[in-house]
Amino acid sequence: MLSSNIMPYAQSNIFSKTGEQEEAAGASGFAIEARNLSIHYSAFRAVKNVDMAIPERKITAIIGPSGCGKSTVLRSFNRMNDLVPGAHAEGDVIFMGQNIYAPQVDPVEVRRRIGMVFQKPNPFPRSIYENVAWGARLNGFKVGLGRPSMDEWVENCLRKAALWDEVKDKLNQSGLSLSGGQQQRLCIARAIAIQPQIILMDEPASALDPIATLKVEELMQELARDYTIIVVTHNMQQAARVSDQTAFFTVDADRAGMLVEFGDTRQIFTNPKDSRTEGYISGKYG
């Protein structure tokens, strides 16, 4: 499926800025860590007291019933919640040894290192090539000795997103001309084109048909070799199929989301410690 000749770029840093901080990551063995994280929308507390440490280069799934704050937690990991008026976070989210909610941290810098794939495919209304190249160019992609050219980089990213063979003859067509599944893979290619450390996926397959879903799932497993992936999903089978770790969230009495159980996917699905987890995965509610 994926040829091996694309791997050389994967580990090398082709952007100008990253460097010493790259070393800092992984010191703890965790890609990102929430410590006593609570998120409020104005007066409403959406999520309370979440503690979870996400392992590196693994797929972590977040499951739970509607309104349990799965997406809220996911979006707090790259400060996308900042865009919601009235949203604010308490507690720490530690990324590369740094609390991303510390006042001196620029959310732009956080988002550049923690990419995101959204529920509905949202390619830019531009060419397929530009969809991939824009973010890279914006973040200081440099062409030079021993570095790929932009054309090579676009090809590399599209190959990694398992989309190259389908689009190589129509790179100048609009990204919107693709099918829903292809669009979602284009969004993944766009995300990896800026070489993030973590990719957040917010129900990436919920708008796709089963075959496109399968392709995206295969792709996630490929990408987990190089990237930490956190995926929110409604689909328990999907979580069981693709993830290494699973976090189960639910809603408590005062309608705030909370983390119930977090552990190895196999353990969560076969031998849950909490009765609420068991009830959810066995289909009693949710």
Next chain:
Amino acid sequence: MNGPGLSFPVEFDPTLPRRHSSGNIFARFFLVSTWAGIAALALLMLTILNDSIGYVIITTEVDPASLAVNGVPYEEQTNQQLTDILANHLSARRLRVLEKETPFADLNQAELVLLVEQEVLDPEAAATFSMVQSLFDRSMVNAELAEHPGATMQMRFWLQPGLLSNSGSSNALLAGIRTALYGSLWIIAITILVAFPIGVGAAIFLEEYTVDNAFYRLLRANITNLAGVPSIIYGMLGLAIFVRGMQPITSGALFNAVSGDPAAATGRTILSAGFTLALLILPLIIINAQEAIRAVNPLLRQASLGLGATQWETIWHHVLPQAMPGILTGTILAISRAIGETAPLVVVGAATYITFDPTGPFSKFTTLPIAIYQWVSRPQPEFRSLAAASILVLMALLLSLNAFAIALRNRLQKKQ
């Protein structure tokens, strides 16, 4: 047969025909309103056309045929011959005045012909007829012609090259709208240059950078209200701010560019008029641009921000290109309004009658709507025809500006 437990009554819903018929009544009403609008527009066009074409009975001081030399009509004669005609027919005093304005030697042949027509022939429209009268009431036209011995009669489409190339004149047959057309174009250019960047900038700020608090809600509501303020109020505002308050700038005194005219020296210039109209259409542009920016899919913003773009990069690369067709549509509407405005310009100090072209932003000005207004209010019917032809020019100007903006919009849309 229907499935068990789910059976339609054998008789269908008896109220259904009535429900359909009430829908049909509305549909018919909508059809009638559409046609009423089309009919009103057609009537308008016909009235204008009716006034702009028709027979004109022209009397001249001198028979044009008598000016011919060896069968060559005066229009084709040489500069020297034309100068001779002028010398032969005009008083010595009038000749001196004309010579003082512009020496005959400096005029080209076409200008000399025009001068001969104005000074020697001095044509006058003894009677003007509308298109309907000319076509269907020929006997009345002929009777009128008989009353003017020696007069010539011609079928005249008042929208002729002379209308565009001549400046204002008290003689309807020689009057044109050149100065007014230039004035309109100058003013609209200044209006666009001022209002578009400020309006779009304000819309971006209001939509992208402000928080939703009481102050900004009040501000937005008031911008909407400003769009409904009568235009003459803007004229008074322009008079106070641009003509009086900013006189050193609008008259050009600050840049040593005051034109010789006393009206222009007091700030009643193209620049003041352009600023005033910009102020007038600013709320329209802001409101429309806000709508267009708000309509941009929020997913697009998130995609851009999620790639590590700053807010400005997101606005510049994604929000504005997406919103631009809508922004341009709003701008088209605003400009269409500005180009037809008369009242605020009268207040700001538009000249009703000028014969020289505006030379820059510090010239005094007149505009097409003002020329039209001025001609319509005259009692002679020939000026009504002149006004009708000028309206056609104004409409053509409006349509071509709009066509340009629509073409631009479609190009932007296609690019995406």
